[in-house]
Amino acid sequence: MDFEYTYSPEQLAFKAEVEQWLDENVPADKRKVGAEELPADLFDWAREFTKKLGAKGWLHPDYPTEYGGGGLSPEETIVITSALEERDVPMTPGNTLDLPALAVWGTEEQKQKYLRGRLTGELISYQNFTEPNSGSDLASLRTRAKKDGDEWVITGEKVFVSGSHGQGRPRTPDYLFTLAITDPDAPRHRNMGYFLVPTADDGVTLQPQGLLGGNGQNQVYMDDVRIGEDRLIGGAGQGWQVAQTTLEHEHGGRGDLPPKNRIIGNFLDWVKAEDAADEHTQHAAVDAFIDTEILRLIGTRNHWMYEAKQEMSYHGSQNSLWRKEGNIRVADDIREVAGLKTLLAEGEPEEAGSKGELEYFQRSSLVGAHPGGTIEVQKVIIARRIGVSRTKERAAPTPSTAKITS
Ligand SMILES: Cc1cc2nc3c(=O)[nH]c(=O)nc-3n(C[C@H](O)[C@H](O)[C@H](O)COP(=O)(O)OP(=O)(O)OC[C@H]3O[C@@H](n4cnc5c(N)ncnc54)[C@H](O)[C@@H]3O)c2cc1C
Known part of the structure; x- marks a missing residue:
């Protein structure tokens, strides 16, 4: 079975339009650097670019135009988000988790006042x-x-x-x-x-x-x-009910397409460049690749379910759990292969050549076990939703299930 997502002719035509716009609006030197906070000048550029994207309706393409979204289809949304990710375009870092809560629970007046500002990138x-x-x-x-x-x-x-x-x-x-x-x-x-x-x-x-x-x-x-x-x-x-709409998304209920993994991509490039022929290195590299590929597939399935307005239950937390545990496993794989170099920050002698990203990943994979509910909490949610817990729980409404987005 082929799990690759391939573009239709219509998507390819739209992709050409998106690429052209990005060529005109994103200078070659504007790229995400490292993985921590953006330098102040790059943040300022990202802020203006994010608003420009919002004004075009491409910041949140699949939200309704009446609230400042793009009113575009899931297929078009995928093309835009992929193109931005492929170029590593720096965007205003911030939270999008209040968007579904505003869309589901906000009054018409609140949607015009707050959701619109958030969808166009004016409000952070x-x-x-x-x-x-x-x-x-x-x-x-x-x-x-x-x-x-x-x-x-x-x-x-x-x-x-x-x-x-x-x-x-x-x-x-x-x-x-x-x-x-x-x-x-x-x-x-x-x-x-x-x-x-x-x-x-x-x-x-x-x-x-x-x-x-x-x-x-x-x-x-x-x-x-x-x-x-x-x-x-x-x-x-x-x-509490409003917060569940936020948390449902934070747990991965919207899916994640295309989940391109820069860390694993850089790591595999590094393994190839080092010409690592020993079996141990190859196994660790393949394990790391499989782990991230499974995450990609879970994210893709969730994205499809969300867009198709399927009822979600354990699916979001499964995504979150795999990401949290998987990242720790992948960090171990990378450390086994690249050794202590992965603990050296950018600029230090003998650093693994990833501009500090591998070192950052060693730290962030551990910290990442906590945001949006810990590993144990994700397991509790899954158990409740598949009915093997003392208590039961249903997924909260999301814009998709409430039929609010296009
Ligand atoms: C990088 C980062 C970013 C974050 N961003 C935000 C943010 O933007 N906004 C925000 O509001 N919060 C944010 N958080 C907070 C995050 O949501 C909490 O860290 C998380 O909910 C866990 O809470 P806690 O840290 O108090 O750990 P605790 O709740 O004290 O848990 C400690 C340990 O006990 C375990 N545990 C707790 N209860 C149970 C149980 N019932 N069964 C089994 N094990 C259990 C946990 O899994 C964990 O290992 C962020 C956290 C981090 C690290």
Whole structure:
């Protein structure tokens, strides 16, 4: 059976159009460098380019045009995302996980105000969920939202909030999509709201955290931040349900096409260049290739299911689990073959020749076990959804199943 995805004649014609536009709008020197935060000047270029792409409807091609998306088909979307990935075009790093929640739960007015800005690339947001004592057990969070007249007053502390505006720069997203307890007396999962907290407001402080995987995470402090009712997405007790729409996507429920793996590509090139003829090296290289190929196929299947509006259950978490465990296995394979060179950063003598990407991968594969639910949490979700757990759980609505995207 051939698992390769091949373009139809219509897709090939559209690809030519996309390539031409990229030729005209992406200078040859604008490429992702390394894997950590973008240098400040490249971030500025990426920010403007992202908006240009948004204005054309190609930033989120398959979202409806009435909210700032491109209204394009899944087939056209694949062509655009592939072309951008193939060229390693730097884009504004940021979170897209609030998009499905806004599409499913936002009022018409909220969609015009927030979803449109996000789909056109004008607005940037970070995910503001995890707290120092609430990670896997997210529902135990303590951040409080109190109603005061027409406003909500939010106080609390969050950690591991991802996002950066270029190396050494202050973090200035437009808003933080935030979970906060609205009614401490209400039952668990019915006691919180999903708020868009603007960072320009007094009382919001973002402090960079230096993690093993780089400097792109932040500690966030919110001190009596006053926001209007129109920044509450869903009802005051529905935040947990709204957050599930975000998390469903974060767990891989939208699939991932085309999941090109630069690390494995560079690694295989390196093995070929070294002319490694010994069997051990070849086995490790092939193991790493198979691991990433399986991830590609799971991602492709999920993408097809999402676009075909199939009901998803364990599929997203299966993708996430394979990615998290697979990356750790692949990092081990790479270290076995390339040895200590893979632990040397860019610029150090004898570095493996990957511009520091292999060294970064050794660190990020470990850190990557946590975002969006740990390895153990993905297993718990899969067990619940295939019915071998004490409790059962259904997938949350996504734009696809709710028939909101084209
Ligand atoms: C690089 C990075 C980026 C992140 N980005 C964001 C972001 O943008 N926004 C955001 O809100 N959060 C973000 N996070 C936070 C992430 O979601 C949490 O780290 C994750 O949910 C785990 O929470 P925790 O770190 O508190 O670990 P804990 O929940 O304390 O877990 C510790 C260990 O116990 C295990 N464990 C916990 N509960 C169970 C259980 N029931 N069964 C079995 N084992 C269990 C876990 O698997 C883990 O190994 C990020 C984290 C990282 C590392």
